[in-house]
Amino acid sequence: METPTDRITRHLLARLRRRAVLDLYAAAANVGLLEEYPAGEDEDSGTVWTVADSTLHLMTGDKDKDRKLIARRLGTSMTSSSGTTLNMFDYETDQDAELEVRPRTKSRVKHIAASASNDEDQADRPATLMPKQPSMAKETDILALLRQHVPAPSVAHVAMALLVARAVGSSIPDIETLRELVARADIFALIKAPVKRFERRFAKMLEDGLLLPYRVKVGDVYHGASLREQYHGEPRTKPRRAVKLLSGNRARHIEHTALSQHLADALLDRSTPVIVVDETSVTPSPSLALTVDVVFECQGLDHALLAELLHITLGIAPTRSLKGMEVLGLDLEGLSIDDLTLAIRPSHDLEAILATLAALGERARSCDEDDSKDSDGRRGRTGRDPKSKSRAGTSGETGKSAAPDGVEIIQPLKLTAENTGAVGEEASPEEIAVGSYVQHLRIESMSGYGEARQWALDLRGDLELWREEGLRWSEMSTKLLLSGPPGTGKTTYAHALCNMLQVPLLVTSVAAWLEPGYLGDVLKRMSHAFEAARAHAPSILFIDEIDNIGSRGSSRREQYDDYWRSLINRMLELLDGASKTEGVIVVGATNLPDRIDAALLRSGRLETHVVVPMPDTDALSGILAHHLADDLPGVLSSAPTTPFPKPLPPQKAKGHDPQLRKTAERRKAEHGKEAPQ
Structure with a gap:
């Protein structure tokens, strides 16, 4: 049977x-x-x-x-x-x-x-x-x-089919039960297979229509645990049923309250199934294990599954594969779906395949051991206690610390004398080397920023009150959009704000977010930038070229409209609410403010918009004084005492002399008559 x-x-x-x-x-x-x-x-x-x-x-x-x-x-x-x-x-x-x-x-x-x-x-x-x-x-x-x-079946697809079949088949009594579960629109399921890359492959096959008997549009339960790693550029004209996914591996790093809130919001939509895909071997959190409708679970890779995989993809007899694995003592722990794809090739014989799998498995296990050793003594992914939210001032460390892809973290320069610009006794050689310039790179000593300068000064006072718990973050103006022509000092403003407030500066740009290309990877970079800023709170997150994120009202990207709409929606989600951005000062910069989606400029988001114009005479004087610093008196004393000679009046152009014009026209006419016919 x-x-x-x-x-x-x-x-x-x-x-x-x-x-x-x-x-x-x-x-x-x-x-x-x-x-x-x-x-x-x-x-x-x-x-x-x-x-x-x-x-x-x-x-x-x-x-x-x-x-x-x-x-x-x-x-x-x-x-x-x-x-x-x-x-x-x-x-x-x-x-x-x-x-x-x-x-x-x-x-x-x-x-x-x-x-x-x-x-x-x-x-x-x-x-x-x-x-x-x-x-x-x-x-x-x-x-x-x-x-x-x-073409022969894909190794990754067949391996996933075998794992999913094992997980589902071992968790249900009969096929009729599975039919009833699949037919439910509000099902909340957990599928678990302790194999690396299982989550990513599952989401990809689900969206490609290789697992369920209908077309699927994958959504996220929580943006920090997204499984949407592939974007299809072709237009999707055919209808698709929405399914929300949650990465079990990443859900382990989410606080219980936040995870429960996002799961509850996803389950309120009773027309959308919610599936938690877990590739870890640890027990799921109570928010998942106690609330799901059904758990599909298998034990992962073993010799029997690998023999069946070799049998289906390459036609190798299972008894031969099992005997070879037994002789070699093959350990499959740590192998991923990608490792299977790399090792099982039509051009390789059984001995070469098993030897490759053994080497890849040993390498994966050694990497896991190194990661576990490196994580000893650390607190969370950022090395900080997630429960502690320090409101004290930063230590004033100088330089750049580790940061996620697309983000550069710069610490403020530690100074001891605000007016004299003297560098502290404990300053590093790098601080001393750059002190002659950076000591003056503060909002108070810079010109040409107009309202942005006053916004920064007000923010400094509010930040002190917030640190003393005398002011809530939601009562502060912490989001600013700077716009203006290139070269007006928008990036310099962010560095000066960092030194004035003595908080870390995280520099990123929309162009850096878009480097991976795939929608899922781009959304991850966006989320990781905000997560890094929260981990270093209080901090400044400077987003350059923010106009590149586009506008939903623009018609210049019709073919990939879903792609850009997803980016804008994620940006709105990251900016929304004081609770999500508490401790993070967001400063956006753009040369083309009219290309930014109007929703990004509404209250609670980049609501303060300051235009930085080209500097006028007063601003230029202030800029020169800022850069000359202590050399300004010497430059002024060396100015010439004699007045400059009065410039001569401009001469009238020859083309404006009527007599010369008549002479030129006469000679031109005579030359035309003498030309040979």
Whole structure:
């Protein structure tokens, strides 16, 4: 009798096979072998694939020639599989059997060596289904030859299918129970497989339609534990059901109160399933373990699963794989889905695959041990006690400390004399070297900033009250947008504010956030920048080129509108509320303020907007005085005492003399008459 695990495995592998065939048909349509059109009036009705008339005329009837012709045409759009058959293992007869390239599991592999009925054999038979339509029989032959080029199943996809089937199949009594769970729109489920990269692969396969029988749009329960790592640039015209995911690995670092709040908000929408995907081996937090409707869990990688994976992807007999693993003493602990993909290659034999897996596993376990040693004595991910929120002033350390990707952390310069600019006795050589300039880089001694200067001075007083618990953060003006032409000192203002307030400065930009390209990675960089700022609170988060995040009202990015809308929504979420940004002073800079989404400028976000113009005469005088500092008296004393000579009046241009113009026109006319005809 077929177990639930076998039934689910067969279903998931069939979906992988179907996707491979559809990709093959799409590639064949791109090179003109097939034609496609909707089955009904809209795209949701499905797609019909037919052999193109040009393909029918090209086929010769010779199987070998036609197969080579199809291979050449497909080679322009996709790489075909290495062959049409695989040496699979038959559990019933303990012999090798030739099977078509269709993934099968051990409970469903049957010996068909004596009566193999693959697509090539079908091409040898006469067409008897439709004797009055020989062209249709020829189309069937062509499709049979075409299906011989279905690529072999992906190692990562098959490994995930086996893990998901084990987790789900071992947690339900029968398939009917699973059908009822999948049909529920408000299900809250936890799936757990202690294999690295399981979370990322699960989210990707879910969005690609390889796990559930419907299209899925992945959302986040909590932006700090997002699993959206891939963005599809093509427009999604077909409807998709929303599913919210939560990373179990990252959820362990979220405080209980915050995690419970975000889970409750996600579960209020009873039309959206919530799935927690966990790749760790630790017990889930009570917020998850005690509240989920169902837990799907498996033990991860073992020799039996690896043997079945090698059997499905490369056709290696399971008894041979199990014997090789036993002789080698292969330890699979620490291996990830990516490691399996790197090791299991068609060009490698079994011995090379097992040796590679052993080396990768040993390397992964040694890295884990190093990480655990490095984390001894630390408190949380940032090395700080998450429960402590110091309101005392910063230590005034100089230089740059460790920071997430796309963020640069700069500590304020520690000074002992505010007016004289003397550097403290304990200052480092770097502080002394730059002290001659940085000692003056303070808001009080700078000119040309207008309202931004007064905003900074007011903020300094409010910050002192906040440190003494005499003022709440929500009562302070802590978000500023600076705009103006390039070169007006917007970045310099952030450094001066850092030195004046004596708090760390975290410098980032939208361009740095966009470097990874993939939506999930970009959103992570945005979240990590704000998380780092909160970890160093009180601090300043300076976001340069903030206009690059775009505007939802702009029509210049229609093709990728979902991408940019997601960025703006995440930015609004990060800026919203004093509780989320307590201790963080946000300063944005832009040359093009009109390109910023209006929602970012509303109350509670970048509500204070100061335009920094090009400096006028007074501002230029102040800037020169700032940079000259102690040299200013000497420069002034060296100024010439004699007045400058009066400049001569500008001469009138020759083109304005009427007499000269008439002479030039006469000579031009005479020259034209003398020209040869």
